[in-house]
Amino acid sequence: MRALQIQRLAHRYDATAVLHDVDLTVGPGEVHALVGFNGSGKSTLMRAALGMIRPQGGFVLIDGVEVAHLGSAGWGRVGHLIDTPFVYPELTVRENLWAAARLHGVLASAAADHAARTMADLELGPWADCRASALSQGNRQRVGLGSALVHEPRLLILDEPTNALDPAGVLLLRQQLLARAAAGVAALVSSHHLDEVARVADRVSVIHAGTIVGELDPHGVDL
């Protein structure tokens, strides 16, 4: 079964068609990259995949269940970073990750351990007890990534996750993605930098003007 299946997806904002006839799948253990220019429809596609908007056509299935009917347990297997990192400035890094873990369904008794492990994975230890308001933008992005990963989801949807990350942060993200994919996690990752995602992706789909216009071989000589 596909972790994520999108078929004939269509959406409009007023008179403007932002998605039409989009088909896309992500299987377990697969990193599927979505590349396209600004305004090509990447973020709208990801929002529709996560039930943040109700598309006017087509459907999205997560683990075979339509997103409108996905329950708490189903959403607990999904992690995402869309738009802005999930970071509350008044909370410390540790508290932010604990909060994300709890909201994503991790039991109270295990949430602190999940947060500590995520801080280690993303090398956030030195800032563990700093308020997020004091963090650099790059470290806020790392906390946002941590919030998407802290509950060990089986499907990851990340919209331009390298935003604001320094080269070390980008390397960490790549390692995390590859390690999780090796453990069977499905990932849909968007970027407008083809070279960036080609390093980790198993498949690369190109989106333009709201539709998938083709696939690229991430291991091809041109990439």
Next chain:
Amino acid sequence: MRAAYAVEALKLRRSRVVAVATVALLLVPALLARAFLFAGERGGAYPMSAKVALLLPGVGWAGYLGGLIQIYATAGVVGCGIVVGWCFGREYADRTVVSLYASATPRTSVAWAKLMLLAAWSVAVGIGVAAAAALIGLASGLGLPDAIDGRVLGRLAALAVLSGLLALPVALPASVGRGYLPAVGGLMVLIVAAQVAMVAGAGTWWPWSVAAVWAMGPEAGMESVSPAWLTVVPLVSSLGAAATVAWWRRAEVV
């Protein structure tokens, strides 16, 4: 649901907005009322003394508590409304609301947790306002309050709790307008409408006026209000809460 309460409680505990509003609500109206009483008792030809003497319903504890109830009738809704507007509006202004979608904890649980915790905070602040008012009165030389003053203190506590409940519907403009500014606008509408209702003679039934009219009582020249009428306050508060939760269930990310 338990996770939503735990996370929202942590956010409220760590918030400077909530801390500042709590201290301000506990101290500022009571200190202002005590200062007004000082001015009123000083008498003489000072313009402020003359104005304050007209506003306060008496001297001593009666004047102090009467003035405090008049101040808190507006300040309470404003102070609590700012906290409610911040609590909901910040999720949109900071864009953290996006991450509340596609989560094991439904957004409706998060919205309910916010509303229930804000209601509990209002009750705590309401009790605290009466306690702080009593301490400030005692410490500033008003002596021990008698049984009638004790009943007025009880009315002050009730008004403070009801003011918090009356501010809960501010969550709706904060959510629909997706930010702080619509919350402030909604709050201003509530305050102005309450003043208009008082002038128009609707203060004894308009939800955002009735608690103040009841708490001030006939000794401040207000019409008598049956305590049963106060049930309109939790009613409008519940309606506002239900509408807010319905919005959180249906709203899409924009």
